[in-house]
Amino acid sequence: MRVPFYRPSITEREIDEVVTCLRSGWLTTGPATRAFEEEFAAYVGARHAVAVNSCTAALHLSLEALGVERGDLVLVPTMTFAATAEVVRYFDAIPVFVDCDATQCIDVEAARRTLHQLASGQRVFGVPATHGPVRAIIPMHYAGQMADVHAVRALAIEHRIAVVEDAAHTLPAFTRAGADGPWQSVGTTADVTCFSFYANKCITTGEGGMAVTNDTTTAERMRLMSLHGMSKDAWKRFTAAGSWYYEVVAPGFKYNLTDIAAAMGRAQLARADELWSARQHLAAAYRRGLADVPGLELPTEHPDRRHSWHLFSIRLDLGVWKQGRDAFIEHLKKRGVGSSVHWMPLHMQPYYRDTYGLRPDDFPVSAALWPRLVSLPLFPTMSTEDVAFVIDAIRSMSG
Numbered sequence: 259m260r261v262p263f264y265r266p267s268i269t270e271r272e273i274d275e276v277v278t279c280l281r282s283g284w285l286t287t288g289p290a291t292r293a294f295e296e297e298f299a300a301y302v303g304a305r306h307a308v309a310v311n312s313c314t315a316a317l318h319l320s321l322e323a324l325g326v327e328r329g330d331l332v333l334v335p336t337m338t339f340a341a342t343a344e345v346v347r348y349f350d351a352i353p354v355f356v357d358c359d360a361t362q363c364i365d366v367e368a369a370r371r372t373l374h375q376l377a378s379g380q381r382v383f384g385v386p387a388t389h390g391p392v393r394a395i396i397p398m399h400y401a402g403q404m405a406d407v408h409a410v411r412a413l414a415i416e417h418r419i420a421v422v423e424d425a426a427h428t429l430p431a432f433t434r435a436g437a438d439g440p441w442q443s444v445g446t447t448a449d450v451t452c453f454s455f456y457a458n459k460c461i462t463t464g465e466g467g468m469a470v471t472n473d474t475t476t477a478e479r480m481r482l483m484s485l486h487g488m489s490k491d492a493w494k495r496f497t498a499a500g501s502w503y504y505e506v507v508a509p510g511f512k513y514n515l516t517d518i519a520a521a522m523g524r525a526q527l528a529r530a531d532e533l534w535s536a537r538q539h540l541a542a543a544y545r546r547g548l549a550d551v552p553g554l555e556l557p558t559e560h561p562d563r564r565h566s567w568h569l570f571s572i573r574l575d576l577g578v579w580k581q582g583r584d585a586f587i588e589h590l591k592k593r594g595v596g597s598s599v600h601w602m603p604l605h606m607q608p609y610y611r612d613t614y615g616l617r618p619d620d621f622p623v624s625a626a627l628w629p630r631l632v633s634l635p636l637f638p639t640m641s642t643e644d645v646a647f648v649i650d651a652i653r654s655m656s657g
């Protein structure tokens with residue numbers, strides 16, 4: 259028996275949709291992409307959705323539409339994937355790292371302190387002496403549990419900065435401001451929210467992404483820039499009323515999604531709740547099965563958030579697991595269990611460390627977490643026997 263880290267859930271429904279697209283004669287951005295955008299916007303309850311070929315592209319287009327320029331500052335969690343910070347560098351702007359809290363999402367109090375230090379001219383780790391204004395903050399929803407977006411919103415209003423959420427792990431997910439507050443879906447709590455349809459994300463198109471916003475001007479700018487900055491009329495080329503004529507009004511990018519991918523995305527979106535329900539069930543099985551294993555910290559679940567369960571990331575107590583995280587992963591591998599690590603904090607990665615002169619202890623919570631993190635297999639087609647197999651592999655180590 260073997261349990262891989264991830265395997266996508268593809269049914270006849272996805273296959274049929276893709277085959278229908280292939281037979282239709284229209285492969286690139288067209289009717290399936292438009293339908294996918296409308297269905298996605300409706301699913302999260304937002305006004306506009308712009309389909310693109312990755313979440314990284316969505317993040318890039320968001321910052322472009324919000325006016326980020328060379329030398330500007332953008333607050334980014336250090337506990338995140340490379341994409342969240344690299345898009346800031348695309349503008350020659352500066353990512354200002356922020357530590358994480360117990361949910362491994364951005365620590366909003368730390369972000370508040372950083373903004374205060376910047377406003378009062380104090381030194382902030384990694385920020386050069388001359389720089390532009392702070393433009394935005396990019397909370398990332400670790401493992402599929404939303405960051406404290408209510409506190410982020412309050413901070414953003416106070417400092418007049420934009421909020422772009424990196425929701426690559428998150429579909430569906432909800433948050434409320436308190437036990438009495440209404441549940442709000444991910445995709446409705448930021449200026450722009452960016453989703454990923456990479457192969458192992460909550461829903462997949464192989465590669466793909468979506469930028470979601472309620473602001474029409476932002477949506478139009480992202481749409482324009484997603485396809486070479488070709489004027490709106492250019493999109494009519496994709497309809498029956500299409501024409502050969504277009505105008506280039508900005509130096510845009512090539513980020514549009516294909517109809518082949520969108521066809522798959524529509525089938526996956528229709529199954530998003532079913533896929534979530536399977537993952538949630540498996541996460542609960544892990545929680546029950548691992549509760550009494552000494553030296554394991556299980557994911558922290560906030561009562562006012564509904565988790566997407568993209569990842570089941572545990573933390574080892576290294577006082578108990580003396581052989582360390584790498585040996586833990588090696589042992590799982592020998593037992594036929596795949597696992598991963600999310601993530602080495604970005605401020606410890608050579609590029610950011612060397613470019614901005616950062617030391618591990620500049621962001622001590624993330625730095626201390628890094629050697630303790632292990633993400634266990636979690637995907638919708640896993641069986642409860644698979645979960646039991648992983649738990650057995652872990653128990654066989656704990657002696």
Ligand SMILES: *Cc1c(COP(=O)(O)O)cnc(C)c1O
Pocket residue numbers: 311312313314315338339341342398424426427453454455456466467
């Ligand atoms: C996967 C991921 C991305 C990038 O998504 P792509 O669709 O591969 O560009 C961005 N941020 C986080 C947190 C991710 O996990």
